[in-house]
Amino acid sequence: MSRGLRAVMLFLLNRRYIGGRHFPEKNLIKAKVRYLQKGERRDFEKEYSTLVNDLFLLRSKKRTGRSSD
Secondary structure, three states, X not given: OOHHHHHHHHHHHHOOOXXXXXXXXXXXXXXXXXXXXXXXXXXXXXXXXXXXXOOOOOOOOOOOOOOOO
8 A cells, every 4th residue: 555545544534534525526636645655656556546446435426406406
C-alpha cells in the first residue's frame, strides 16, 4: 500500500467517515496527493481505483437540492 493511500485510509478511519458518512472525494485526494512525487502519485491513483473497483470504497453522488426538479 502506497504512502498516499495509507494516509487516505487512516484519515477516513480516524474521522469515522467509513460507514455511511459522506466526504468530498476531490478534496480528500487533492490534500493527500499534494506532497507525492510523480511516480508515487501514479501508484496512488492505480491503487485508489482498485479499491473503488473492488467496492471497498463506495462512491455516490450527493444531491444538494439545486435544480433537482
